[in-house]
Amino acid sequence: MKKILPLTLLAALCAQSAYADTTPSQASNNGFIADSHLDLLFRNAFIDRNYRGNTETRDEWGQAAILNFTSGFTQGPVGFGFDALGQYAVRLDGGWGQGGGAGIDFFSQNQDGQSKNDLEKIGGRAKMRVSKTVLSYGTQAPVLPILNADSSRLLDETYTGVMLDSQEIDGLDVTAGHFTAEQQKSSNKYNSGLHALTFGGASYQFNDRLSGSIYASNVESVLSKQYLGMTYTQPLAPEHSLIFDFNGYNSHLNKGYAESQDTGRHNDIWSFATSYVAGMHTFKIAYQQSTGSTGYNYGGYGKNGGVGDGGNSIYVSNSYWSDFNGKGERSIQLAYSADLGKVGLPGLTYDVAYVTADNIETAETNNGHEHELFNQIQYKVPSGVAKNLKIKLRYSILRVSADASSYNVGGNEVRVFVEYPLSIF
Template sequence: MNKVLPLTVLAALSANAAYASSGPESNGFIVDSHLDVLLRNAFIDRDYKPHGIKERAEWGQGVIASYSSGFTQGPVGFGVDALAQYAVRLDGGRGRSGSGGIDFFAQDNDGRAKSNLAKFGATAKMRFSNTVLSYGTQRPALPILNADDSRLLTETFTGFMLDSQEIDGLDVSAGYFTAEQQKSDDSHDTGLNSLTFAGAHYQFNDQFSGAFYASDVQDVLNKQYLGLNYRQPFAADQALILDFNGYNSRLDQSFADSQNTGRSNTIWSLAASYVWDIHTFKVAYQQSSGSTGYHYGGYRNQGGIGDGGNSIWLANSYWSDFNGEDERSWQLAYSVDLAGLGVPGLSYDVAYVRGDNIKTAASGNGHEHEFFNQIQYKVQNGPAKDLKLKVRYSVLRVSSDAADYNIGGNEIRVFVEYPFSLL
């Protein structure tokens, strides 16, 4: 028995080494390179309902150009990536700009939003077998660190990142970042000292996958994430999908003191979706517990965490994230793909979420509810192929005794995006 285990491990490692040595085929630095451009016209209007809070709105035109080279040929390949972003403000500025939740254009000292933004970044990368190590401007898309691309321009981080797929079905990631560039400004100095993370995603089989990641933001918090997804097909056009996402986080004492809150939080959600032909019906439950709510995103120099504005992979996250202290929330949602009714590219989503049991200084049972709906159309062919129009309308109401946790109102988002490739 003592001999069998080492031999088994050796055989597995040998098989893995053979798999890794083959690696992805490289056609060269130039041949595999591509240049993609995204034109994005975006408008957000938030009409806050509490008395005395001004309506906020921003409108802009953005251009995001992404260049990615191939890798040089050989056992170790080298390459470069580059990112250029430019935006011009279209709304007029003073009076309605400046909402942290919109974050299109940062405000100057005179209270006027910047009229334009220009941002550039580059990344050097090296590949061996199925492992890539890179340094420079990064846009991580992981549950523990997800750069926000849901506004006009995209958020980026600077540092090292490792992605390894040496074992079939297993994707291992790790990173170390020392700077964050906010969406709405060209400054790299957002106050982030360092952020370290590591974790993996594994596809166990065609139906079941799981992921675990952990991160540490220096002098702010450490956080762990667990995600599980299971899909059970019943027929060619029917399936049940179960999706679990959860975070456990602990704030540093000094940061918790600066926020006048406790240190620990555990938050999780479980969603069950039934897909039936063009229809998807979903129910979800989300629970937050601990001595504080779930903290994520924001910028360090503005009192935020600094770990990416989309680092909340939870079911009940729309305008509100339903992530208050001790909050519990329920969701009913419906989506339809109207391609099945003869309109390919057109889809509609609607959801209702209600949260209660929110603990604040004023109450132990604050509550909120949100009605969300969104219609989206993507051109399927012709000169405007892949042009996408998205219109979203949310109604959020928050009880007065939970006002120091969240603010309600009506929100409209209109996004027009046109991606195309130049290389």
């Protein structure tokens, strides 16, 4: 990894799958008002974590409404626009003694230990477009392997700063930015401890079978990170194919930050997955390995000693409740997915996966173990009044050996999410 990633930086302009081209050309520009959209998402979310050992059970339940306004661009060689985001949530359960789960993060807690009853957040960004290049400043929600704002909880994580996205060449998406604040999912405070984060990279769709991406980031006084991803699809027959997927990170922690965390400074983590698609069925096997003097560090908030680079910034195959990213950890996954729409149940899918891991290094052992059984069923209404209403039920069983308890805590987790998007105009 040390040799591969620096070399691939030289090929940044030939950079996992390319992101959709969402930057319209000037020829298709209908103006600031005509191309504007206002969307409302209702999200009801519940997470229950029944930990094993001495850790108390944590659960939180809330109802959210997320309003997203996206403007078009003014006409002319240089177009201008403005986007706005409003988020509101009310707590339905998870008060005294139940809320506050670090990995749940629905509602932050007051000084008396009581979770907030409700939460509101607003943001906006100004944007400018020339051809297929957009420069924006304000509230941002990047979706990148090295900086992925977490949208998997009740409210969304956001950042503040400048971001550039260019899609001038077909299939190539170049992204760069500099952020100076991070807004925690469960809090309405402007910054949760980020000083500065700079990032850049590109994704490229070589053809209809092969895509790749390369990115790098630097979180001031915390770490620097590089990412390389490749995906290749080999058709075999109608509705049959093989998919090969590689993801890898190289991370280097700042000396002061590593000392504050009492850990080493370097990590390489990579995964390789092979999936066989046969009609409604997908079978997957994946191997993942973490090496170096520390585990893979990501997410968290600076005020709590976290990295601050987004709660979803871990694009590896074996990532469910556990991310299997401990120091020295190696894991293997067997998974199965079914698209039941192909047997007369449109919108219904089922996923199950089992991941087992060993070689976790802690102060107590050089061979800690963990394993997880993941189950998820999801239904998305395909038509009618409730079209696009999505219901997701997820159940995970995670077990961690006692000598690896300083790295991770096992238990049983239940997630119930109901989302209903509405397009107002």
